[in-house]
Amino acid sequence: MSQLDPRIAVYPGSFDPITLGHLNVMERASRLFDRLIVGIGVNIHKFPMFDAREREELIRQSTPHLTNIEIRTFRGLAVNFVRECGAKIMIRGVRPITDIAAEITMMMANRRLAPDVETLFMIADGELAHVSSSLIKEIAPIASDEELSRFLPPPVVTALRAKLAASARTPR
Template identity: 60%
Template structure:
């Protein structure tokens, strides 16, 4: 039986921490789907289709990784993908508290879907999309590439210059 898992998030923008979770998860599951959640009430830096393209670009060397955007409940999206596993990356105890609450809610919504947590590698435990947005105007390309995939640095610069 083939295994499919889904990693949901906003990925606005994708960071090296996100990429680390994707790479590691792609080795654990036959099919791995990155689900880009779209919240119409939230102002995003990148549009959903732009985030799909950025993640597809940085994951091009992982043939079992697919990228899709979705609206609505994550558990519903996971079911639509034919999966029963949600992967979540955890950086800190604060993340764990938030993820614990979300997991309990998801289990109430769909008890057949399991959540698997992957601890971020320690070199990425401080990296967040919010941090990236703050440091991009101040950091050099070389410095920025310590936090985000090098391939997206120009996209990030262009978006934040507007």
């Protein structure tokens, strides 16, 4: 395999949907590396709220100010995707306490699979560190747009409202 480039980093995740915490990590990581590839993981065993194309578009709408990012989708192991991108660094956004143990376990497995890829953990800034896509899905039906805007970029609030309205009209 060719030499991996330390100036390229990959930030993989489901981003279902992208939150202000994800965006904070993207903004900071994009300042550290020449190129940041945001990898949207597609898992056929999960049922996301937004499909991969919708997630890609929401990230694109939320990041026009970041000129050195590229958005791609991938299937399979994130560490393999990082190598396919020619990157040496995998960014992992973590929430304090809740994610650390699982992320360290995953990092150790990734080191066995791809010892030439380093994992960089980043915690979103203070008031965003607890935000997760799961939390958003839980509170969205009962939170106001103003409340959701404390956790989500504006395009995501709009898309989330449309998605919830569409699912409310769909018989179960």
